[in-house]
Amino acid sequence: MVLPICEICAKSGVLCSACESKLQKGKISETDVELSKILHELGQDIGFDHAINTENVIIVVTAKDQIGNFIGKGGDNLKILSDKLGKQLKVIGRGSLEETIHDFVAPVKVLGINTVFKPDGSTTKRVRVRSKDKKKLRMSPEEMEKLIKSLTDGEIEILFE
Ligand SMILES: [Zn+2]
Numbered sequence: 184m185v186l187p188i189c190e191i192c193a194k195s196g197v198l199c200s201a202c203e204s205k206l207q208k209g210k211i212s213e214t215d216v217e218l219s220k221i222l223h224e225l226g227q228d229i230g231f232d233h234a235i236n237t238e239n240v241i242i243v244v245t246a247k248d249q250i251g252n253f254i255g256k257g258g259d260n261l262k263i264l265s266d267k268l269g270k271q272l273k274v275i276g277r278g279s280l281e282e283t284i285h286d287f288v289a290p291v292k293v294l295g296i297n298t299v300f301k302p303d304g305s306t307t308k309r310v311r312v313r314s315k316d317k318k319k320l321r322m323s324p325e326e327m328e329k330l331i332k333s334l335t336d337g338e339i340e341i342l343f344e
Pocket residue numbers: 188189190191192198199200201202203
């Protein structure tokens with residue numbers, strides 16, 4: 184399994200100097216460490232890239248073929264993990280910027296994504312969502328914009344219409 188921390192750390196629960204330094208530099212989060220330990224304890228072959236703790240939900244980014252393992256039979260694993268972490272888990276597959284946007288906005292439907300060219304030559308993706316769906320989003324638009332940038336390096340802005 185591929186985890187943000189090494190296997191020895193996941194097993195012992197104490198971070199080695201390499202993993203500790205990744206944590207200090209912000210390359211991994213406390214949630215990455217915590218989830219890695221829990222998964223190791225669970226004893227199943229489940230890996231992930233990042234775990235991000237937001238206000239209401241923990242978002243886990245993993246390879247697409249790992250999503251089923253995270254959910255487990257009848258949702259068993261997801262339930263165990265949510266209980267241990269004390270928060271609902273949302274597992275999304277590693278994908279392109281557009282796929283990631285759709286995953287984050289779900290269950291709300293994206294009306295469209297337009298590329299906007301900024302004066303400095305960079306681009307941003309404008310994600311159009313219905314205003315009446317705003318309350319159905321799992322997190323604030325600002326939080327979503329920040330998280331998507333940290334995951335994909337892509338700039339987005341959410342536009343309600
Ligand atoms: Zn380590």
